[in-house]
Amino acid sequence: MPRWAVIGAWLLLALAMVPLQGPLQTRAADESDTFLARGSESAGAKRVIDERFRAGSESVAVIAYLREGGITSADRQRIVDDGARICSAGTIPSLKLVGSAYGLSCGDEDPLDLSPGGPGLLTSSDASVALASVALTDDSTPVAELAVKTIRDIVPPPAGDETGLRAWVTGEVGFEADRSEAVKTIDETLLIVTCVVLIVLLLLIYRSPLMALVPIFVVGVAYIIAGGLTYLLVRAGVTTASGQSTAILIVLMFGAGTDYCLLLVARYRDELRRTADPDEAIRRASERTAPAILSAGAIVIAAMLVLVLADFNATREMGPILALGIAVMVVAGLTLLPALLGALGRRAFWPAVPRVEATPRPVAPLWAKVGRLVDRRPGIIAAAVTLLLLAGALGAVGGREPMDFSEAFRTPPESVGGEQIISERFIPGRAAPVEFVMDYDDREAVIARLTEGMATPIEEMYLSAASVPTNGQDSELAVAQAYLKMDPFSDAATDSIPELRRAANAAASGSVLLGGEVPEAYDTRQAMARDTWLILPIGLALILLILGVLLRAVVMPLYVIATVILSFGFALGVSSLVFTHVMGQPASDRTLEQFAFIFLVALGVDYNVFLLARIREERARAGTTTRQAVITALERTGGVITSAGLVLAATFSVLMALPLESLFQVGFVVALGLLVDTFLVRALLVPSVAVILGERNWWPSKMST
Template sequence: MTSARTTGPGPGTRTLRIVLPAVLVLVWLAVGGIGGPYFGRIAEVSSNEPTAYLPTSAQATRVQERLPQFLGGDTIPAVVLVTAGSPLTDAQKTQLATVPKALAGIQGVSGQPSPPIVSQDGTAAQLFVPVKASAAVADTVAAMRSALPGLVPSGTTAYVTGPAGFTGDLVTAFGGIDGILLLVAVAAVLVILVVVYRSPLLPLVVLLTSTFALTAALFTVWWIAKAGVFPLSGQTQGILFILVIGAATDYSLLYVSRYREALRAHQHRWDATRAALRGSFEPILASGGTVIAGLLMLLLSDLQSNRALGPIAAVGIVFAMLAALTLLPSLLLLLGRAAFWPRRPRYAPDAAGADPVPTRGLWARVPRFVVRRARPVWVVGVVVLLAASAGVLQLRASGVPSSDLVLGHSEARTGQQELAQHFPGGSGSPVQVIVAADRLQQTATTLLGTAGVQGVAVVSAASPSGEAPVTAEGVQPVIPGTPAPAPTVANGDVLLQATLTDAPDSAAAEHTVRELRTALGSSALVGGATATAVDSDDASVHDRNLIIPLVLVVILVILVLLLRAVVAPLLLVGTVVLSFGATLGVSALVFNHVLNLPGADPAVPLFGFVFLVALGIDYNIFLMTRVREEALHAGARTGMTRGLAITGGVITSAGVVLAATFAALAVIPILFLLQLAFIVAFGVLLDTVLVRSLLVPALGQELGRSMWWPSRRITA
């Protein structure tokens, strides 16, 4: 390695080298000052309503869009269940009759709640409360839960359940995203950085870079959601936070490693900064580009939530790269070697002192071990990964009941369980069927003849909640002896509401909905909470089967262009896919037998794949770009050894940081986020420790120059 020039810059150049980084730091400070307050405003543009993220062509979406025509407003039903240990007395029933009027006065309640309906065993009563979909549903549900203890008779217990109740619990569960999630993620990263750098200042500089990247991303995403370009959910928000913090920290670790290395080879920090940027620009750009390309494949998703996550998360990666390539170099340029105190890198112009290959420690021993035992290492590695992949057969990712989405306490879930003890399981969450008015009776007869349907009602002006029952003989009056109410007709259609015998989020209820759609064919639209779950699961399966192969192809093309080879990219993609299979296999065993989870959403494998493959390739990009750089001078096998030794510490640190940040998602009590946290955290560690540190280098030693075919610039 040649020594760097030691002549200092002239006065004008020296001024520019101070002004330029100072201006960049001031620009980022301004971005932070403008974007910082938006952390507290994210709820203004966020929504967790399931139907808001379905495909526009889904039956449940089309039904939801037309409901205001029949119900007089866009509402979400809440079910208030009141239970007693013994049959309700006349006095208790009289007091319950006053509850609807009191609930109608709560902000967010739309219209008059239904009168109490007493169960056949006389020990419970239920009321249906329409909640404005445009209102803060969680706040309305919370107000109802707060008011009910003072409204219901003594000796009874009240629950708020139904779709509005579950939405309220879901929003409450996401409430920790702005605070506890960020706090846990940042704290975990800070601890790891202090251990890695053993410096009080450098971890703060890296963390500052990640935080400003997140601020800029959040500001941009807020306005994207505000303009209605893409919807923003609590789930997307949580993933954005973690992804930006983790990715920005990883890119920063790579740059810091290059900068530390350059400070040993260059006397002046400006020259060291230029050398560090030259060495880190391509791998950071390629790494970020790979993740962005993988994320943008989500634009092909049927689910609007997936479609939104792709570009929103891509925005975060863009700012993570920008911060790591502008703000971090500027801060380190201004601080110089002082940033590394007390372990300042010393200028060592001689070749031995500037050689970045460690001569002692773990990353001096691992490459030597791989060279001596290359074939056993890769054979054992492949066997272990294949064995772990067998657990995929136990992965249950066909969907979970909405009542299981929230972990821990859920009043809506408890209320639904109690509801099923006294009323039909589907009470409060009916299947909504829109059909031509002249097919009302025929459709009602089909509904009533389907197993799993308890009863059918028609929506009319006199009974906007669908209280007028429909029997095989026709529409029956709400009050016996009075004329049957005329159904509400909108554009020639009427709305029927079918109460199911099973809980609306159960597998049996979903089977009933599929049976109804088959029986009714194209003559009717079938929607409601259960239909929404059916359409979501079907769309997730479609997305998984379409997007996973496309992500692999896109990443393979990027690697071919980056490494100027064919064999190496194929090998890298193959090892990452094998690592993903092993991760899913281990995850299935943990979910089923350790955590005893009820299953997984079909989107879990897709999200896990996108993040693991895109981010897992990151570390191979960091490794292989350096290996190629070294191999051009030292040959394929020596280049692999030197590249592994040089990058081993920084890439392992980056993997631990990313695993820790994604693991922070587990603090949010949402089943999907817990599973995604485990899959990505475990998968990143597996990829970092086994695949990138042992398997890929061992295969590189085995293949030698053939790994870089068809390039002729690299020798054996």
């Protein structure tokens, strides 16, 4: 197909996908089911409430009013007035009721037992804090955002009003709204910062304004198309999307996509120095880089697709989204980029335009020195780098405690402050009740078992109170809510769920389902442990298989995988030490190890493929030994592959500019691991091991001499 036809086809497809970017962001904004575990008991409880109760799965915003010295009569009137204003605002279509210790402002039933007699539920023991609740019949993220905005516009701010009365909006609705606000502009921020970082790096690499923009343009077109296709998948019900998955899509496509472009551009520039015909140069460059780009892309696609096996929704949804993005990027790198380079010709590199040279350009002095070092001391280098990586990995021994909600933000939002007020002056679990879904006839026995203790004093360990909301359409089921006597976001609360489940089911004639944020946290932890043991081995096996097919060997793929795993261990260990002792972050996100492993192994092997493919190409030349091929490939590809590693590391480091601690940590660990891969593993360790093994690298194949 003529190059202008290729360029036109890509641009037309991108233009067709532009209108789908907004709907994708709208879908991604609703994360109400993103952080649930597929098939878990807590997800089942939520589904039963949604499907079989009139109001569906209720969500509650809790307003904590504070006046040091005690709530006054004027404050009580303000709380009642605030409730009336929330009821009459007309901006919360799913509003079910608003109530406080001083009565209901609207609504005819109260799922939180707002009537007098609920010990410690509505006013603190020192009378300094009073709580109000706003119950909603829709637990989606957009509704939570709308409700919290309405409430915060009405109640006093945390800093206090003119009288000194202060208020925080928290509870599950407050948490959801604040998380959504933190990621609302995440894609725009990532796109801007990523593009700026990449343009600066490409300018430094090529010293050409046009060549700095060409890869960004190609990746941008591919990203728009991938985003549109992702929305079509989401609309068809194939997958879901969240702010987290769309953010990672940007980073992965711009990082890996720019690397694919760098490989082809570098080879194209070399060919322009050998031939006067730009068309011939781009043809040769494409032929020689296409296998490496295809193999590198296939490795990342395979690693991402393995994520669909996860039970944790946030992990599983990334699989098809990220795999689709890389697939589109690979196709763009093999079609759109060559067409653009062919159309631009030598002008693409202005002002550093490559000219035909009579003799091959000498190897860069730095890489000539690295090549000589590896050639002379491969054993010492391999041992030293391996010991260094193992020493760094020791920093991860013992692990770190999981991060709770209050630690999830770089700057804690209002809902976290409100939760801390409640934890200090009320029953700590008041901010996140546990829901019990049971047969209607079992309700009294279950509540008695949980609150009175029966054979085991459960009440002393966990619960303060429970109530049965009015049942809607289903007369066979009931829902009770209970409040833990501990911080609901702590490990102790999460660990209590198995015993609570055993106690509830022991008291019931049928089964009891536990839902709410604490059971969801427990089920998430269990699901992620299962996911890790399933996803990681399968991902490694697929990557090993693709490497074996590319290199037609077994030995080389095995030690390449091993070296990348070493760099992952080093990055995780050193990061743990830095997070804990330098940044004061003793907790880590539950997804950190899993995501860091998948990205580091897939992407680390990804651009190591560029070196391995060049080694095989050089070895295929008549009269060349494997030792010579390794050194030549290292010297010739050192600059471009190091540039690719820096680009990828810089792109992932952009995640550190975002307000969520989980993305900050993923960005830090992956960027560190990629830098280690770039300067230690790919530049020193892999070539040294390859030199030591010599012709045994290709076993069971035999390379002709």
